[in-house]
Amino acid sequence: MLLRNAFTSAVQQLTDAHVGSPRLNAEILLMFVLNCDRAYLYAHPERELTPDEEARYRKALGRRASGVPSQYITGHQEFWGLDFIVTPAVLIPRPETEHLIAALLPLAKASPRPRIADVGTGSGCIAITLAKELEEAEIYATDISTIALEVARANATRHEQQARIKFQETDLLYGLPFNYFDFIVSNPPYVGESEEEAVQLEVRKHEPRAAVFAGPSGTEVIERLIPEAHAALKPGGWLMMEVSGTIAEQVEGLLRDWGEIKAIPDLQGIPRVIVANKM
Ligand SMILES: C[S@@+](CC[C@H](N)C(=O)[O-])C[C@H]1O[C@@H](n2cnc3c(N)ncnc32)[C@H](O)[C@@H]1O
The missing domain is CATH 3.40.50.150 (Vaccinia Virus protein VP39)
Known part of the structure; x- marks a missing residue:
């Protein structure tokens, strides 16, 4: 699946699950799965996700859609x-x-x-x-x-x-x-x-x-x-x-x-x- 398509369907999934800020959450989880920054996401919309990346993104999205905070999925939070x-x-x-x-x-x-x-x-x-x-x-x-x-x-x-x-x-x-x-x-x-x-x-x-x-x-x-x-x-x-x-x-x-x-x-x-x- 192309990165762009994976992202678009992730936003829809999180929207349907009534997760606040669905775009932001879809980005955070995709950056986590691909271990990249936001600029990379926007520079490579045509990148093909590997089956492993797709599976990990699907799993992370499933947890977020069920209410798990994104910080407990990525394991990180910025402070000061x-x-x-x-x-x-x-x-x-x-x-x-x-x-x-x-x-x-x-x-x-x-x-x-x-x-x-x-x-x-x-x-x-x-x-x-x-x-x-x-x-x-x-x-x-x-x-x-x-x-x-x-x-x-x-x-x-x-x-x-x-x-x-x-x-x-x-x-x-x-x-x-x-x-x-x-x-x-x-x-x-x-x-x-x-x-x-x-x-x-x-x-x-x-x-x-x-x-x-x-x-x-x-x-x-x-x-x-x-x-x-x-x-x-x-x-x-x-x-x-x-x-x-x-x-x-x-x-x-x-x-x-x-x-x-x-x-x-x-x-x-x-x-x-x-x-x-x-x-
Ligand atoms: C609101 S959290 C704050 C955590 C962290 N300081 C922060 O600001 O993100 C409160 C913390 O106090 C701890 N705590 C609760 N009761 C306590 C007690 N009686 N003595 C020591 N720590 C306690 C909890 O385990 C928890 O880690």
């Missing part, structure tokens, strides 16, 4: 300009989480040899980005999931940061030193089970439940994280958490003992990052 390996063991890194990095970097760059903990590291996207951006930083990364940490370690190796990050399998900050850190950063699970119906089906069906849902209300993990972070931070240290617009106000209310509390909005104006200083 870096390529991360993703498997169904980890949340797919989101562009919203880049707001956490943007909020932390100016403060951390002004701090000599900052000590940072990333709680709930998942793919490791936050810890590894910070390791690359802050050459002097000492970085810890925790997760309660053994298999997520395997992915995080693989990503750290891929980006040559494995010696820079201390990965620990633990509940939040349990076992990490007290009064030690300058920054605690986290994109914790923050969706409430009560909001489950409003969560995209693809997320509910395919992303790890423990990475998305915190408990009935959505604030359960954050409620435990705030006092643990207070104990682990040095006086003057910063806690930075990603939140949803639904719980942002509630989270601010949980930070009674903290100073300089700020909610940073995302590009849609929704409060996305809560920053607080340990007084």
